[in-house]
Amino acid sequence: MQFGIDRLIMEPGLRKPLSGKRIALLGHPASVTQEMIHSLDALATLPEINLTVAFGPQHGLKGEKQDNMVESQDYLDPIYKIPIFSLYGQVRRPIPSMMEHFDIILVDLQDIGCRVYTFITTLLYLLESVATHKKEIWILDRPNPIGRNVEGFLLEPGWESFVGSARLPMRHGLTVGELARWFVQSFKLDVNLTVIEMEGWEPNGSPGFGWPMLERAWVNPSPNAPNLWMARCYPGTVMLEGTTLSEGRGTTRPMELFGAPDLDSTKILKHMAELAPQWLQGCKLRPCYFEPTFHKHSGSLCNGIHIHTDIPSYKPNAFKPWRFMALVFKAIRQLYPDYELWRNFPYEYENERLAIDVINGGTRLREWVDDSNAEPNDLSAMASVDENEWICLRNVNH
Secondary structure (H helix, E strand, O other), rough: OOOOHHHHOOOOHHHHHHHHEEEEEOOOOOOOOOOOEHHHHHHHHHOOOEEEEEEOOOOOOOOOOOOOOOHHHHEEOOOOOOOOEEOOOOOOOOOOHHHOOEEEEEOOOOOOOOOOOOHHHHHHHHHHHHHHOOEEEEEEEOOOOOOOOOOOOOOOOOOOEEOOOOOOEEEEOOOOOHHHHHHHHHHHOOEEEEEEOOOOOOOOOOOOOOOOOOOOOOOOOOOOOOOOOHHHHHHHHHHHHHOEOOOOOOOOOOOOOOEEEOOOOHHHHHHHHHHHHHEEHHHHHHEEEEOOOEEEEEOHHHHHHEEEOOOOOOOOOOOEEEEEHHHHHHHHHHHHHHHHHHEEEEEEEEOOOOHHHHHHHHHHHHHHOOOOOOOHHHHOOOHHHHHHHHHHHHHHHH
């Protein structure tokens, strides 16, 4: 199959409208061609393309920031002598002086299919700026590596943040190009948008179920997204950022395993199986121990659970990472009623609200966990309403 960047390089006809224009790129470490050349370098070799500026999202254009919520600075590219502006530093949205450097911006971002992943918020902010400044924007489309499945609550009005900029569910099932079109329609943006679509993408095809496993190498789109298995778990395990549990940062399998020093994972798994066995399907669950080298519980031995989706028996339609993680929280709340589960700290520039609520785009998930009378079917019924609404919205706008 071919990604958008590959088609742009291989098909000169696609590039004709770029000739004579000042071109910008928004990219990150996973912005690579099928030959594993960074898109900035690949574009710089094309005679029609006059690269005048580049932008980096969270973690930077080249992925220089390893931890979460660490800002990147602007700099001058040492090879191409063009400015590299950070959209996760002094500003989150491009400012007018940045927009003066280009006529058309190419966006080549590998998303992982979850509302909380900040690259899609950066995309929306860029679309709004492009509309305001009457520029052009081209999306060089890439796969949604976790396919078309949908899960989780829709973001509620008033809960917009940098980890939730629009009324999307936790797992949205769209590509970056499709999201761009949805943003333009939903926010009624007057913008000149072109999507260079992929060829040969099979979102339901085995064994990748969204990612062309046997054709393309995985390059970390962010430092703690080391593999496809992390992406599959992320719509659930990202909620761990709002808890006192380790999400595996400081290990080699972040967002796939989780735990804490004072938990009994075998006991938790047994209770989860009693509460909602259907939410444990599609993957393999392994009690484990790990010691984070940095971040939460650094240097302490944690008892936890490793979610394995790196197995032949992985079933994408049965695996529900958001429901699974919600059930983990429910089991902990019932087994350890006084456990300090919710972490209270400034999260992505939100100081007044609990991180778990910011991540979920509302309070319903946390309230369900903390309500001793609420059962798994209650959560699933609420979520199903939102999921069905999104599927209808997505199909209308897609």
